[in-house]
Amino acid sequence: MNVRQFLSKYCWYYLLVGALMVGSSLGFSHAITAAAQQELLKSQVTIVLDPGHGGEDGGAISCTGVAESQINLEISLRIHDLLHLLGYNTTMIRDTDTSVYTQGDTISQRKVSDLKERVRRIQETKDAMLVSIHQNQFSDSQYNGAQVFYAGETSSKSLAQAMQTALVEKLNPGSRRQCKKAEGIYLMQHIDCPGILIECGFLSNPEEEVKLRSERYQKMLSCVISATLAQFLQQNSLI
Numbered sequence: 206m207n208v209r210q211f212l213s214k215y216c217w218y219y220l221l222v223g224a225l226m227v228g229s230s231l232g233f234s235h236a237i238t239a240a241a242q243q244e245l246l247k248s249q250v251t252i253v254l255d256p257g258h259g260g261e262d263g264g265a266i267s268c269t270g271v272a273e274s275q276i277n278l279e280i281s282l283r284i285h286d287l288l289h290l291l292g293y294n295t296t297m298i299r300d301t302d303t304s305v306y307t308q309g310d311t312i313s314q315r316k317v318s319d320l321k322e323r324v325r326r327i328q329e330t331k332d333a334m335l336v337s338i339h340q341n342q343f344s345d346s347q348y349n350g351a352q353v354f355y356a357g358e359t360s361s362k363s364l365a366q367a368m369q370t371a372l373v374e375k376l377n378p379g380s381r382r383q384c385k386k387a388e389g390i391y392l393m394q395h396i397d398c399p400g401i402l403i404e405c406g407f408l409s410n411p412e413e414e415v416k417l418r419s420e421r422y423q424k425m426l427s428c429v430i431s432a433t434l435a436q437f438l439q440q441n442s443l444i
């Protein structure tokens with residue numbers, strides 16, 4: 206399946222919803238039923254997109270020397286654009302290649318400050334839902350596939366299960382990876398809102414690294430992640 210077929214298969218419904226929302230904002234409200242308008246007005250959740258690392262903290266380095274932070278940012282920007290098109294409230298922890306630390310003389314002090322600042326921004330966002338984007342790495346290059354980790358808040362696990370299922374079905378068929386509770390991940394253990402962290406794939410696996418760097422695969426990832434988030438929010442009456 207090429208990317209155009211993929212996008213048309215999974216995004217047409219959401220693009221239609223987006224077009225209806227644009228129509229509504231332009232005054233064509235007769236095109237939308239009263240019930241649908243009610244749903245739109247109930248929109249509350251702000252999806253906080255967190256491209257992991259940034260600036261002097263590149264995160265994992267791929268087998269061809271590309272920093273994880275760049276790939277995280279590219280995928281997050283694509284998710285942001287899609288969700289914005291669909292009418293969701295979204296905000297980004299960073300939208301350029303930068304860290305968000307506020308203090309620190311050494312790199313490790315600045316890394317701690319960066320994580321605390323991310324937590325602060327998430328915690329101060331009303332009705333937040335965190336989606337943190339990362340890339341994995343392991344000493345053995347055979348491992349591949351996306352994996353989703355969830356925060357302690359109760360609905361985080363069901364969102365992670367839905368996301369893991371969608372990523373396996375659409376992008377990693379045959380993968381037996383399952384979502385896991387985020388243990389030992391500072392950001393995920395210090396937020397009160399629903400939150401997931403998506404490791405999109407392994408930068409240490411040569412074939413997967415090529416895909417993760419490609420525009421085509423980044424679009425597919427963004428589409429699956431955005432559509433799954435939209436579906437989850439609708440099914441759980443969070444919009």
Ligand SMILES: [Zn+2]
Pocket residue numbers: 257258264265273339340
């Ligand atoms: Zn990372």
